[in-house]
Amino acid sequence: MNSKMTNRLVGGIVFLISFTQFSLTVQPSVPFWDCGEFSAAVSHQQVPHPPGAPLFIMAARIFHLIPVGDPGWRVNMVSVLASALSVLLLYLTSVEVIRAWRKKENAPIDQLLLYGTAAIGALSLSFSDSFWFNGVESEVYASGSLCSGMVLFLLMRWWHNADQKGNERYLLLIAYVIGLSTGVHLLAILAVFTVVMVVYFRKYEVNTKSFLGMMAAGLVAFLIVYPGVVIWFPTMLAGDFPLKMTDADGRKVHMIEDSIGVTVAAVLLVLGIIYFIWWTRKEKKNPLWSISGLAILCMIGGYFTYGQVLVRSNGRPPLNENAPNNLPSLISYLSREQYGDNPMISPRRYSNDPMHRATYQNYKSDGEFMWKYQIDHMFLRYWFWSYIGRAGDRQDAPAGAKLAVIPDKKADLEKWWYGSSYDNIFPVRFWGIPFLLGMFGMYWHFKRDWKLGLAFLAGFLVMGVVAAFVQNQQDPQPRERDYFYVGAFAIFSMWVGIGVLGILEIMEEKFKDRVGGWMAPAAAVFAIGVIGVDFNMGYNGWKMHDRSGNYLAWDYSYNILQSCDKDAILFTYGDNDTFPLWYLQDVAGVRRDVRIVNLSLGQTHWYIKQLKHEQPWGAAEVPISIGDDQLEKDEEDPNGLYPKPGEAKAVVIPIPADTVRAYTKDSSLIAKPALRFNYTPGATYTIQGKPTKFFRVNDQLVYDIVKTNAEQGWKRPICWSVTVAPDAYVGMNNYLSMQGMVLKLMPVPGRNAGGGETINYAAMEAQLMHVPDHGYTEPHQGFLFRNLDNPHLYIDNVHRGYLTNFREAFLATARGLIYEDPPRTQEADATLNMMEKRLPHELFPMQYFLLTEVVSLYQMAGDTAGVNKFSDFAIKASEDLINKPGYKEFREQRNPPEQVLLQMYEIREEYDKGIAMLNNTFLPAMQGNASQLKLVKEKISELLIKKYQKEGKFKEALGEVDKAMLMIGTATDQNSVQSKQNFEMMRQSLEAKLGIQHTDSAAPPKDTAAHM
DSSP, rough: OHHHHHHHHHHHHHHHHHHHHHHSSSOOSSTTTTTTHHHHHHHHHHHOOOTHHHHHHHHHHHTTOOOSSSSSHHHHHHHHHHHHHHHHHHHHHHHHHHTTTOOSSHHHHHHIIIIHHHHHHHHHHHHHHHHHHHTTTTTTTHHHHHHHHHHHHHHHHHHHHTTTTTTTTHHHHHHHHHOOOOOOOGGGGGHHHHHHHHHHHSSSSHHHHHHHHHHHHHHHHIIIIIIIIIIIHHHHHTTTOEEEEEEETTTTSSSHHHHHHHHHHHHHHHHHHHHHHHHHHHTOOOHHHHHHHHHHHHHHHHHGHHHHHHHEEEEESSTTTTTTOOOHHHHHHHHHHHGOOOOSOOOSOOOOOOHHHHHHHHOSSSHHIIIIIIIIIIIIHHHHHHEEESSOOSTTTSSSSGGSSSOOOOGTGGGTTTTTSOOTSSSSOOOHHHHHHHHHHHHHHHHOOOOHHHHHHHHHHHHIIIIIHTTTOSSSSOOGGGGGGGGHHHHHHHHHHHHHHHHHHHHHHTTTOOOOOSHHHHHHHHHIIIIIIIIIIHHHHHHHHHHHTHHHHHHHHHHHHTOOOOOOOEEOOTTTHHHHHHHHIIIIITTTTTTEEEEEGGGGHHHHHHHHHHHHHGGOOOOOOOHHHHHHOOOHHHHHOOOOEOOOOEEEEOOOHHHHHTTOOOHHHHHSSSSEEEOOOEEEEEEEEEEEEEEEEHHHHHHHHHHHHHTTTSSEEEEETSSSOOOGTTEEEGEEEEEEEEEEEEOOOOOTTTTBBOOOOOOOOOOOOOSSSSSSSSSSOOOTTTTTTOTTTOOOOOHHHHHHHHHHHHHHHHHHHHHHOOHHHHHHHHHHHHHHHHHHHTTOOOOOOHHHHHHHHHHHHHHHHHHHHHHHHHHHHHHHHHHHHHGGGOBBBBBHHHHHHHHHHTTTHHHHHHHHIIIIIIEEEETTTTTHHHHHHHHHHHHHHHHHTTTTTTTHHHHHHHHHHHHHHHOSSSHHHHHHHHHHHHHHHHHHHHTTTOTTTHHHHHHOGOOO
């Protein structure tokens, strides 16, 4: 077979393997995070969060039109195809890179070395951790990888055709792809440095002066793209000079704003570039100059995909973030101004957010923080994840050399998948084989072709270390950020293949004169490479990347929306309680009557204005009385809407009497119908060294919506998703009633007998106890829990946390039923059993302290089987926490596992175990603390008494009561008085069983021996 045919065949196989891999593991519907927002944007060509992704939105629309499958799955398939194509391009790029020094490719052995090793490297990218994660969901990162892959492939095609006429077309196409890629993700523009270096090494003599010139040219080329083309050029078109200054009020403003002269200058700049191209060709100047000018025009041309944002924003779609309907607002959108202006270089620790305080405590200097956190933790760890392995799926799970060593103790790593049932998955180990081959491949690349080796090393560093540096991420991050670095990982995967090639080339040198050739040993080494790299990575990583059968995001969002009454206003806060809900409304048409108010966005004027005036899908406007004049002002304007300092204050919001009358018969509440609560600020900031409370803009928004809705006759139900933090209730906690996955604002206060929120039992029973066969677009009762009872389903740690919200709905319902008067124990027991049916503990283990509550509820419900089953779980979980030092951080200080274990022993009437634990664990721990030591001894006596009672030894039990009373003595502290009362009740019960009677004047016997 000729080399061209072999190349195509191997490339096709690589693509097919990769496409099959991603197709089998892709999520069947909408995932969490930004995917719901992007899928919603795709369906109706809407405007997602800054800086947008118009090319992705337009291209994915084609997939959305496919008339088969779930709409979310269709958009996920964009990433499946993009990822498989990226792997194919990496294969083709690797072939071109190897061809730069290896000219032989006709003989079968040469084809094996060239195409086979390139395939091994390309598939190592396909099976790498971060790339695989991106390839099975509808985020932009897979498509961004495709753009950067196209740039590197075209660059190597140019390398091999640089001496041919018309070779410039490759460079111009690269420029156009970079321009287009800005409409997906900015990842590809980081390849500019590699492009400049490759052109330099191919066309220019290498010396110190020219090398320094090349580095300067690379920096200039990058700045032309970003911020030049991406930010400065549209800013000038809008009439603003790109550079900013600080005005008298301390605000950052453009040095020149809204000037027709600046707009004209932008147009003239483009015309000047065109003239420059014409002039250089006419005067026959260095072709590089005209090519550079054309490249800039190509990048601008590709960048014009952002015209889609302007067009669609002016269409006022339901999803229209930042409303970038003109050039000035588009510039703000492109610049991500709503996220703040974070320093790129210094300082490294800049955040004053309370969640980042540890940044200043855990690191001695900015330098230490930069290395230990921003480089080591936020890049090197992800690199090692992909080629060495990862300890687990909890946030900040480590990776490193330990995972490559076979004797590594699994027990030392168990904390990184604590709370899951995935002992068979973690730790993910590749035994360091791909990593070691990649490092050797980097060396071999330099050995065989140091120029391209240096160019690709620059690309690896820029897309890895430098990208981590300029992002200046603070500690902690809300999620892992490994998806940023797949461009660097693609280059490393190429080196993995070159590493295998290096070994084979060493063998080639030794066996080239071998009689009969050396195909057999070469094929053996190649097979070992396939097994040690691709099979190794695919087999060990498959389970944790397999999202087939995962409907959690769809069902979770559906359950929240269907918890709301018709025409409700629903407060949410984060990505995962908002974006998939937008998807359900915009794409699936579910509960479009509900108005979602995201409180994170509720701090921006443009969003509040949309809530007030827009009617997405015909839903009514949100009742807001904040004036448009305030919303039109800059968010830093003192006359606008901004965070206001202040303390909690008592407020009264009048309510129509008929509304109150529908919820209560309490005449005092009906006579004075109103919400009465302390309006509470939701944040505390440090101002001049002093903590100061502030009513955030979203606090003011919540209060205004509630007040305005009441003034308009309480026409709209108002709810908070259970995922929203209590500080967003702004003091109305006492008026909230649990209704499915939301807390509904009631016109009357109320707390149940257990002290918790009131519960709408009829709604909870209808939602939890009846599971529909499919989702409904209109209000419908019944939650979905699809596939959560499947033992083969993998749910990662972040999303396992959302199952706790499901369980809390069941537990809150069971808890409330138990505390009803009279207790509704049968319904409570059925609720607990349904929870276990839908969310089996053995698949998704509960925390030990939650198990304690489940056992207690089963006990109060009179279900002995439930008590035994879940106390087994609680004992196992508590013993793990006690016996495994790595689990220390998961211990609840208020509810230590030793206490839970003792409680379980007592509930199960395993008194010997409880007594042994008290003697062996509690007594030694309490030495030196007289009061606590006394309590432990009293508990020992209590368990001994219960043990004797269980064995029918009532006299011995009564004797132990007397010992306990003597031990307590005449102490009058509260604990002692309570203990005396408890033991006295035991005495009376035991004496009744023994038939011992006392006259009124007779005292109970004090002599223990009298009862023996």
